[in-house]
Amino acid sequence: MHKSPIMQLISSYFISHPSLTQVLLYAGIIVSLWLIEAVVLASSWKDKWKHTLTNMFFILTALPVQLFMTIFLLMVSVWAISHNWGLLFMLPHPNSIFVKYIIGFIVLDFCEYIYHVVMHKVKTLWNFHLVHHSDLDLDVSTTVREHPVETCVRMCFLILWVFLLGASFGVLLLRQTIQTIANITSHTQFKLSPRANNIVSLVFITPNLHHVHHHYELPYTDCNYGDVLSIWDRLFNTYHNGLPKNELLFGLDTHMDKEVNASFIKVLKIPFAKKNA
Ligand SMILES: [Zn+2]
Ligand SMILES: [Zn+2]
Numbered sequence: 001m002h003k004s005p006i007m008q009l010i011s012s013y014f015i016s017h018p019s020l021t022q023v024l025l026y027a028g029i030i031v032s033l034w035l036i037e038a039v040v041l042a043s044s045w046k047d048k049w050k051h052t053l054t055n056m057f058f059i060l061t062a063l064p065v066q067l068f069m070t071i072f073l074l075m076v077s078v079w080a081i082s083h084n085w086g087l088l089f090m091l092p093h094p095n096s097i098f099v100k101y102i103i104g105f106i107v108l109d110f111c112e113y114i115y116h117v118v119m120h121k122v123k124t125l126w127n128f129h130l131v132h133h134s135d136l137d138l139d140v141s142t143t144v145r146e147h148p149v150e151t152c153v154r155m156c157f158l159i160l161w162v163f164l165l166g167a168s169f170g171v172l173l174l175r176q177t178i179q180t181i182a183n184i185t186s187h188t189q190f191k192l193s194p195r196a197n198n199i200v201s202l203v204f205i206t207p208n209l210h211h212v213h214h215h216y217e218l219p220y221t222d223c224n225y226g227d228v229l230s231i232w233d234r235l236f237n238t239y240h241n242g243l244p245k246n247e248l249l250f251g252l253d254t255h256m257d258k259e260v261n262a263s264f265i266k267v268l269k270i271p272f273a274k275k276n277a
Pocket of ligand 2: 187214
Protein backbone atom coordinates (compact mmCIF):
# COMPACT_ATOMS: atom_id res chain seq x y z
CA MET A 1 0.00 0.00 0.00
CA HIS A 2 1.30 3.46 -0.89
CA LYS A 3 1.87 5.64 2.17
CA SER A 4 1.29 9.40 2.09
CA PRO A 5 4.41 11.55 2.72
CA ILE A 6 3.03 12.52 6.15
CA MET A 7 2.53 8.86 7.12
CA GLN A 8 6.00 8.10 5.79
CA LEU A 9 7.36 10.93 7.92
CA ILE A 10 5.62 9.73 11.08
CA SER A 11 6.64 6.11 10.62
CA SER A 12 10.19 7.03 9.68
CA TYR A 13 10.49 9.27 12.76
CA PHE A 14 9.88 6.24 14.92
CA ILE A 15 12.02 3.96 12.75
CA SER A 16 14.95 6.36 12.82
CA HIS A 17 14.85 6.79 16.58
CA PRO A 18 16.87 4.24 18.39
CA SER A 19 14.77 1.19 19.04
CA LEU A 20 15.18 -0.57 22.38
CA THR A 21 17.54 -3.04 20.72
CA GLN A 22 19.71 -0.20 19.39
CA VAL A 23 19.79 1.62 22.73
CA LEU A 24 20.72 -1.61 24.49
CA LEU A 25 23.40 -2.27 21.88
CA TYR A 26 24.98 1.21 22.26
CA ALA A 27 24.65 1.21 26.04
CA GLY A 28 26.06 -2.33 26.17
CA ILE A 29 29.12 -1.37 24.10
CA ILE A 30 29.77 1.82 26.09
CA VAL A 31 29.34 0.21 29.51
CA SER A 32 31.42 -2.88 28.59
CA LEU A 33 34.28 -0.81 27.16
CA TRP A 34 34.10 1.59 30.13
CA LEU A 35 34.30 -1.29 32.60
CA ILE A 36 37.18 -2.96 30.75
CA GLU A 37 39.00 0.39 30.60
CA ALA A 38 38.42 0.84 34.33
CA VAL A 39 39.64 -2.66 35.24
CA VAL A 40 42.62 -2.80 32.90
CA LEU A 41 43.84 0.78 32.66
CA ALA A 42 42.39 3.08 35.33
CA SER A 43 44.60 3.95 38.28
CA SER A 44 41.56 5.21 40.21
CA TRP A 45 37.90 4.25 39.70
CA LYS A 46 36.86 7.41 41.52
CA ASP A 47 38.75 9.68 39.09
CA LYS A 48 37.43 7.77 36.10
CA TRP A 49 33.86 8.07 37.37
CA LYS A 50 34.30 11.85 38.01
CA HIS A 51 35.61 12.30 34.48
CA THR A 52 32.74 10.25 33.05
CA LEU A 53 30.14 12.23 34.99
CA THR A 54 31.27 15.54 33.42
CA ASN A 55 30.94 14.05 29.94
CA MET A 56 27.59 12.40 30.70
CA PHE A 57 25.97 15.81 31.28
CA PHE A 58 26.45 16.49 27.56
CA ILE A 59 23.92 13.75 26.79
CA LEU A 60 21.28 15.87 28.54
CA THR A 61 22.01 18.93 26.38
CA ALA A 62 22.46 17.04 23.10
CA LEU A 63 19.37 14.86 23.29
CA PRO A 64 16.62 17.55 23.01
CA VAL A 65 18.47 19.28 20.14
CA GLN A 66 19.04 15.98 18.35
CA LEU A 67 15.44 14.76 18.75
CA PHE A 68 13.90 18.09 17.70
CA MET A 69 16.10 18.50 14.62
CA THR A 70 15.53 14.90 13.52
CA ILE A 71 11.96 15.96 12.61
CA PHE A 72 13.36 18.45 10.04
CA LEU A 73 15.92 15.92 8.85
CA LEU A 74 13.16 13.41 8.08
CA MET A 75 10.93 16.06 6.48
CA VAL A 76 13.76 16.89 4.05
CA SER A 77 14.40 13.19 3.38
CA VAL A 78 10.68 12.50 2.71
CA TRP A 79 10.49 15.49 0.37
CA ALA A 80 13.66 14.49 -1.53
CA ILE A 81 12.63 10.85 -1.95
CA SER A 82 9.07 11.68 -3.03
CA HIS A 83 10.44 14.14 -5.64
CA ASN A 84 13.34 11.91 -6.77
CA TRP A 85 15.55 14.85 -5.80
CA GLY A 86 19.25 14.80 -5.08
CA LEU A 87 22.61 13.76 -6.50
CA LEU A 88 22.00 10.05 -5.81
CA PHE A 89 19.00 10.18 -8.18
CA MET A 90 21.32 11.35 -10.98
CA LEU A 91 23.21 8.04 -10.86
CA PRO A 92 22.15 5.02 -12.93
CA HIS A 93 19.74 2.73 -11.01
CA PRO A 94 19.13 5.19 -8.14
CA ASN A 95 16.71 2.81 -6.41
CA SER A 96 19.11 -0.15 -6.35
CA ILE A 97 20.46 -1.29 -2.99
CA PHE A 98 23.99 -0.51 -4.22
CA VAL A 99 23.29 3.17 -4.95
CA LYS A 100 20.84 3.76 -2.10
CA TYR A 101 22.84 2.10 0.67
CA ILE A 102 26.47 1.53 -0.36
CA ILE A 103 27.08 4.67 -2.42
CA GLY A 104 24.77 6.66 -0.12
CA PHE A 105 26.73 5.56 2.96
CA ILE A 106 30.15 6.27 1.40
CA VAL A 107 29.12 9.74 0.18
CA LEU A 108 27.55 10.60 3.56
CA ASP A 109 30.81 9.57 5.24
CA PHE A 110 32.69 11.92 2.90
CA CYS A 111 30.23 14.70 3.85
CA GLU A 112 31.02 13.98 7.51
CA TYR A 113 34.74 14.39 6.71
CA ILE A 114 34.02 17.80 5.11
CA TYR A 115 31.92 18.78 8.14
CA HIS A 116 34.76 17.90 10.52
CA VAL A 117 37.32 19.90 8.50
CA VAL A 118 34.94 22.90 8.47
CA MET A 119 34.53 22.67 12.27
CA HIS A 120 38.32 22.93 12.59
CA LYS A 121 38.96 25.62 9.99
CA VAL A 122 36.15 28.12 10.65
CA LYS A 123 37.12 29.99 13.81
CA THR A 124 33.58 30.50 15.18
CA LEU A 125 32.73 26.82 14.69
CA TRP A 126 36.07 25.70 16.11
CA ASN A 127 35.24 27.52 19.37
CA PHE A 128 32.37 25.05 19.82
CA HIS A 129 34.13 21.96 18.43
CA LEU A 130 37.10 22.50 20.75
CA VAL A 131 34.83 21.41 23.62
CA HIS A 132 35.11 17.85 22.30
CA HIS A 133 38.90 18.25 22.08
CA SER A 134 39.22 19.82 25.54
CA ASP A 135 38.95 16.45 27.30
CA LEU A 136 42.28 15.83 29.01
CA ASP A 137 41.60 12.13 29.63
CA LEU A 138 40.33 10.51 26.49
CA ASP A 139 38.11 7.50 27.13
CA VAL A 140 34.90 6.01 25.84
CA SER A 141 32.84 8.75 27.58
CA THR A 142 34.54 11.43 25.42
CA THR A 143 32.29 10.22 22.57
CA VAL A 144 29.35 12.20 24.01
CA ARG A 145 31.32 15.35 24.92
CA GLU A 146 29.83 17.77 22.39
CA HIS A 147 28.67 21.37 22.93
CA PRO A 148 24.89 21.67 22.24
CA VAL A 149 25.61 24.40 19.66
CA GLU A 150 27.79 21.91 17.80
CA THR A 151 24.95 19.35 17.99
CA CYS A 152 22.73 21.95 16.29
CA VAL A 153 25.38 22.80 13.65
CA ARG A 154 26.02 19.09 13.03
CA MET A 155 22.32 18.44 12.45
CA CYS A 156 22.06 21.50 10.12
CA PHE A 157 24.92 20.11 8.04
CA LEU A 158 23.32 16.66 8.01
CA ILE A 159 20.03 18.16 6.78
CA LEU A 160 22.01 19.94 4.04
CA TRP A 161 23.75 16.69 2.98
CA VAL A 162 20.42 14.81 2.91
CA PHE A 163 18.91 17.58 0.78
CA LEU A 164 21.84 17.60 -1.67
CA LEU A 165 22.05 13.80 -1.94
CA GLY A 166 18.43 12.74 -1.60
CA ALA A 167 19.35 10.24 1.14
CA SER A 168 16.64 7.82 2.27
CA PHE A 169 15.72 6.86 5.87
CA GLY A 170 17.23 3.45 5.22
CA VAL A 171 20.71 4.81 4.57
CA LEU A 172 20.36 7.32 7.44
CA LEU A 173 19.54 4.47 9.80
CA LEU A 174 22.44 2.37 8.47
CA ARG A 175 24.76 5.36 8.83
CA GLN A 176 23.57 6.13 12.36
CA THR A 177 24.18 2.55 13.51
CA ILE A 178 27.65 2.12 11.97
CA GLN A 179 28.76 5.67 12.85
CA THR A 180 27.73 5.34 16.50
CA ILE A 181 29.61 2.06 16.93
CA ALA A 182 32.66 3.49 15.08
CA ASN A 183 32.66 6.65 17.21
CA ILE A 184 32.42 4.73 20.47
CA THR A 185 35.27 2.36 19.57
CA SER A 186 37.54 5.11 18.19
CA HIS A 187 37.41 6.92 21.57
CA THR A 188 38.28 3.88 23.66
CA GLN A 189 41.63 3.90 25.46
CA PHE A 190 42.52 0.57 23.86
CA LYS A 191 44.68 0.68 20.78
CA LEU A 192 45.31 -1.86 18.07
CA SER A 193 48.77 -3.35 17.71
CA PRO A 194 50.80 -1.48 15.05
CA ARG A 195 50.38 -4.44 12.69
CA ALA A 196 46.60 -4.68 13.11
CA ASN A 197 46.33 -0.89 12.87
CA ASN A 198 48.22 -0.90 9.56
CA ILE A 199 45.65 -3.32 8.11
CA VAL A 200 42.39 -1.96 9.59
CA SER A 201 43.35 1.70 9.00
CA LEU A 202 43.66 1.06 5.27
CA VAL A 203 39.90 1.56 5.19
CA PHE A 204 38.64 2.42 8.69
CA ILE A 205 39.35 4.99 11.39
CA THR A 206 40.89 3.10 14.33
CA PRO A 207 41.36 4.25 17.95
CA ASN A 208 45.07 4.72 17.08
CA LEU A 209 44.14 7.22 14.35
CA HIS A 210 41.52 9.10 16.36
CA HIS A 211 43.86 9.38 19.36
CA VAL A 212 46.24 11.38 17.12
CA HIS A 213 43.34 13.73 16.34
CA HIS A 214 42.99 14.32 20.12
CA HIS A 215 46.73 15.02 20.64
CA TYR A 216 47.06 18.44 22.31
CA GLU A 217 48.95 20.32 19.61
CA LEU A 218 49.06 21.01 15.90
CA PRO A 219 49.63 19.59 13.33
CA TYR A 220 48.22 16.43 14.95
CA THR A 221 44.84 17.98 15.83
CA ASP A 222 44.38 18.64 12.12
CA CYS A 223 44.93 14.98 11.15
CA ASN A 224 42.55 12.04 10.83
CA TYR A 225 39.26 13.90 10.42
CA GLY A 226 37.51 10.76 9.15
CA ASP A 227 34.37 9.46 10.79
CA VAL A 228 34.07 5.79 9.77
CA LEU A 229 36.35 5.53 6.72
CA SER A 230 40.00 6.62 6.67
CA ILE A 231 40.14 6.83 2.87
CA TRP A 232 39.31 10.59 2.83
CA ASP A 233 42.26 11.41 5.07
CA ARG A 234 44.53 9.36 2.83
CA LEU A 235 43.08 11.05 -0.26
CA PHE A 236 43.37 14.62 1.05
CA ASN A 237 46.68 14.22 2.83
CA THR A 238 45.40 14.61 6.39
CA TYR A 239 46.30 11.04 7.36
CA HIS A 240 48.61 10.20 10.29
CA ASN A 241 49.35 6.60 11.14
CA GLY A 242 49.44 7.00 14.94
CA LEU A 243 51.67 8.16 17.78
CA PRO A 244 53.28 5.92 20.42
CA LYS A 245 51.31 5.90 23.69
CA ASN A 246 54.08 7.68 25.65
CA GLU A 247 54.06 10.59 23.18
CA LEU A 248 50.30 11.16 23.27
CA LEU A 249 48.94 13.99 25.37
CA PHE A 250 45.21 14.61 25.14
CA GLY A 251 43.54 18.03 25.21
CA LEU A 252 44.37 21.33 23.55
CA ASP A 253 47.47 23.42 24.17
CA THR A 254 45.20 26.49 24.42
CA HIS A 255 42.82 24.93 26.99
CA MET A 256 44.79 22.79 29.43
CA ASP A 257 43.15 24.02 32.66
CA LYS A 258 42.18 20.87 34.59
CA GLU A 259 39.57 22.58 36.75
CA VAL A 260 37.77 24.19 33.78
CA ASN A 261 37.82 21.01 31.70
CA ALA A 262 36.35 18.96 34.54
CA SER A 263 33.35 21.27 35.03
CA PHE A 264 30.37 20.80 32.73
CA ILE A 265 29.18 24.41 33.20
CA LYS A 266 32.63 25.92 32.69
CA VAL A 267 33.20 23.86 29.55
CA LEU A 268 29.82 24.98 28.19
CA LYS A 269 30.98 28.58 28.57
CA ILE A 270 34.36 28.12 26.83
CA PRO A 271 33.10 29.13 23.33
CA PHE A 272 31.78 32.42 24.73
CA ALA A 273 34.96 33.38 26.56
CA LYS A 274 36.58 36.64 25.40
CA LYS A 275 39.86 35.08 24.30
CA ASN A 276 38.01 32.95 21.74
CA ALA A 277 36.30 35.95 20.12
ZN1 LIG B 1 37.99 17.42 15.70
ZN1 LIG C 1 36.89 12.54 19.16
